[in-house]
Amino acid sequence: MAERASTSAGANGTTITAERPDAIRNVVLVGQSGSGKTTLVEALSMATGALTRAGRVEDGTCVSDYDDIEHRQHRSVQLSVVPVAYGGIKINLLDTPGYADFVGELRAGLRAADAALFVISAAAGAAGVGGQTLALWEECASVGMPRALVITHLDAARADFDEMTETCRDILGGGAAESMLPLHLPVYGPRGSDGHRPVTGLIDLLTEHVFDYSRGEHTRAETTAEQAALIDRARGRLIEGIIAESEDETLMDRYLAGAEIDLTTLVTDLERAVARGTFHPVLIAAPPPEGAREGLGMVEILDLITRGFPTPAEHPVSASRLGDGSGPVPLTCDPAGPLAAEVIRTASDPYVGRVSLVRMFSGTLHADDTVHVCGHGPIEERNHDVDERAGGLSAPFGKQQRPLGQAIAGDIACVGKLGHAETGDTLSAKDAPLLIAPWPMPEPLLPVAIRAHGKADEDKLSLSLSRLVAEDPAVRLEQNGQTHQLVLWCLGEAHRDVALERLRSRFGVQVDTLDHRVALRETFATGASGRGRHVKQSGGHGQYAICEIEVAPLPEGSGIEFEDKVVGGVVPRQFIPSVEKGVRAQAARGVVAGYPLVDVRVTLYDGKAHSVDSSDAAFQTAGALALREAAAAARVDLLEPIAEVRVTVSDDHVGAVLGDLSGRRGRVLGTEPTTGGRTVVRAEVPELELSRYAIDLRSLAHGSAHFTRAYTRHEPMPAQRAEDIRAQASAPA
Known part of the structure; x- marks a missing residue:
């Protein structure tokens, strides 16, 4: 049978393609910062021949870093996609940031993937399975996403595989801890003088084989008596866990009666349980030794991905038709079906403009196709409910992009020149537009007030901010009408620093940060009277206005009430609105600390006017002065x-x-x-x-x-x- 995944040489390296959705696996790597996700991606890439050495493709560039900001931050801040080919299957490895501030990128990776590898560092102990890991585990469980665990850093001085596995079971397993079991046990080499004990091999609990990785190759080794004893203790527990998840209800009875369950049945049931998301195997990984290509556990992880993780066809997604209110439309992962894709990341390339990373859920996309781009929110607020012509297609490979002829259902690709597309938008056929519900995004709760550093920055700030928000939907932009501040809401300090750095380095805009102002208000706690006198005479037409007011507090939410109790025409009728205008203008400016005055009743009861020198402007000024004088005589809260x-x-x-x-x-x-x-x-x-x-x-x-x-x-x-x-x-x- 012909291979279902193939490679072709391009100007920027080898492009891995798939002919059918069942030859694709989309796997997201999830884990806390420092757990070893990127190292694992590089090790898997080396094991499949996609990399020549750790982190380097054919031309020597780095695969894991997406942009220069990551170099300066010393951490991953964006979703990165690295495709590899193994056993005729194309595997899209989605490397996500481990830092909590970039959970928006991580959730985009969850949407694009069909299964998840949770990478846990044994060196961190229980801290390696923190609250963020638990929250993401439960999020995956809520949608039935298949998951497996990969334990890393077992060579650390205090690392213990059994203890780490039990910790994961206690924290992540919940009521189904028996479905989280190791498929392998580590084989340790001699402990070094620094306290580190390298893992040199694996014991396969199902086949009972021992594999030696000490020279960077997956080779069979003889089983020692000590290793046989370890197998006897752990294998039975694994078999019982697999049988408990089997669809064959007679299997447990046969096993308890002493029948030998053949290996083929166990492996088949294991793979089915993993694909259903009811069994979560624990695996082991370590990078290859210096000068070697094959890291420990890479073959086992690749086998699990290709044989146990589901195909894109097993990850159904529904959409809605725009405008007809006909309800959800189930999408099948069929290259011949209607076009439906979702933008999972947006980036600006200095040479090709906006580049959209999309997950194909249905249909086939070609370069230069005209697609419908649609986002969410009320129709009157959408500025990207439009038809656009797609630019060239490319396959992402970390920082690189490699030419791609077409993108089929189930695959992940980059689309150029979609000027209106934003992260979370749906691409569909222009004659049958669809909308896929977006993934949940965390609410940004850290405010940073900004202003342009100079005139040149001010001219570019608005456009740059709109592009920043389009790229990162976890950033929220607010123009606060009460404090008159421009505020970026971010997820944390690191997220804030990256947003400001992108404005500077990517969009060429320098901004200054300010203290964030909270919208305070003022109100009268006691009643008071005030007299506003505005009398000026300097030759020619003068200014004359006097008004007397009383101010009384009102219940919360009442706003500003103005009452006219003038008798005898001491304030001409045409100037009473002028007094009110002056009072309201002063209330908006505040009376003690510069914050808006609210919840008071202002009563105009007396005043004086001049037949020649009184004017609208004079009575506005007098009204403002009267309110300030009343405030000086009252207690203002x-x-x-x-x-x-x-x-x-x-x-x-x-x-x-x-x-x-x-x-x-x-x-x-x-x-x-x-x-x-x-x-x-x-x-x-x-x-x-x-x-x-x-x-x-x-x-x-x-x-x-x-x-x-x-x-x-x-x-x-x-x-x-x-x-x-x-x-x-x-x-x-």
């Missing part, structure tokens, strides 16, 4: 916004979170247990105390918590805090 915060945190850190919220002037409304050994804490907290909460909470709960916030109301702030803000407002610039 500063109102701060209060947010309802819901913190989901592991039970181990509930006490720390409660104490921290109290230190932020928070009022705890209650706690309630939720799934997975976690608790939801509800509290009301002043928004002034939440500017850095996204950073502080991550540190406080060791990454095991997340929170949401929602505005509830404004209320008076403590007197001392209000006095400090007034002092800052009156201080000279």
Whole structure:
């Protein structure tokens, strides 16, 4: 039979293609920063011949880093795709960032993949299976995504495979820990003087074979008596776990009755259980020795991916037809079906413009095809519900792009020159437009206020920000009408730093960061009277206006009420709206600290006018002066916004979170247990105390918590805090 995946030479290296969807596997690598995901991608690429040495393709460039920002950040910040070919199957390896700030890229990888490899570092112990890993594991479980675990760094001084496996079972296994079992056991070499003990081979528990990797090759070795004893202890547990997930209900009875279950049946049932997402094998990986090509466990991982992980056809996705309200349209992974693809990442290339990385769910896409590009939100807000002509197609290979003739259903490809496409958008046929529901994105909760550094930057800032948001939907842009600040909302400090660096290095815009201002308000706590006198005479036409007002507090949400109680025409009727206009203008500017005045009733009850010198402008000024004088005679409160915060945190850190919220002037409304050994804490907290909460909470709960916030109301702030803000407002610039 002809190979289902093939390679062809191009100007930038070898392009791996697949003829049918069943010859494709899309696998996302998930794990915390430092777990070894990128090293594993490179080792798998070397084992399949895609790389000549660690991280290097034929021309010597690096495969894992996507852009220069990653070099400066010393961490992966973007989703990277590396295709390899093994056994006639094209495997798209999606390497995701491990740092929590870039969870948006990680979730894009989950959408594009059909199975996940969770990479766990044994050197980190239980910390290697942190709250973020657990959250992603549960997210994959909720959609039934098949998962396997790969344990790395077993050569570390205190690493223990059995202990690490049990830790994963305890944290990730939940009520189904018996479905998370190792397929292999490590064979250790002698411990070095530095305390490290290298893993030199693997024991296959099903075949009972031992494989030696000490020279960088997958070779069969003799089984020692000690290894045979290890097999006897672990193999039975693995067989029972496989049989428990078997579709053959008689298999367990036969096994318990003492019947020998043949190897072919066990392997077949294992592969089916893995593909269904009900069994999660634990594997072992280590990079190849210096000068060798084959890393430990690479053959075993590749075998599991090609034989146990599902094809794209087993990952159904539904879409909706635009405009007809006919409900969901199931998409089959058929190259001859209707075109449906989703943009999972958007990047700007300095030479070819915007490049869209897309996952094909149905149909076939060719270069220069006209496609319909559509995003989400109300139709009046969409600026990318358009038909566009696709540019050239290419196959991603880390930082490289290699020419591609067509992209079929199930594959991942880069599409050039889609000027309106944004991350999360759907590409479909122009005569049958479809829309695929986007994947969930975390809410960015760290604000950073920015302004253009100079005039040249100001001219380019708007376009650059729109391109930044199109590339990274985890960034939210806000033009705050109350504080008049331009605010980028990010997921954390690293995410913020990358966003600002992209503005500078990729779009050529330098910005200054400012302290984020919270939208405070002012209100009268007591009633007061004020007199506004604006009288000027300097020859010729003068200015004359006097008005007297009373100000009274109103309930929250009342706004500004203006009442006319002038009698006897002391203020001519045509100037009463002028007084109101002046009062409202001064209220918008504030009366003590520069924040809008709200929830008061202003009553005009007396005044004076001049038959010649009175004017609209004069009475506006008098109205403003009267309000300021009333404020000087009253107690004016500063109102701060209060947010309802819901913190989901592991039970181990509930006490720390409660104490921290109290230190932020928070009022705890209650706690309630939720799934997975976690608790939801509800509290009301002043928004002034939440500017850095996204950073502080991550540190406080060791990454095991997340929170949401929602505005509830404004209320008076403590007197001392209000006095400090007034002092800052009156201080000279």
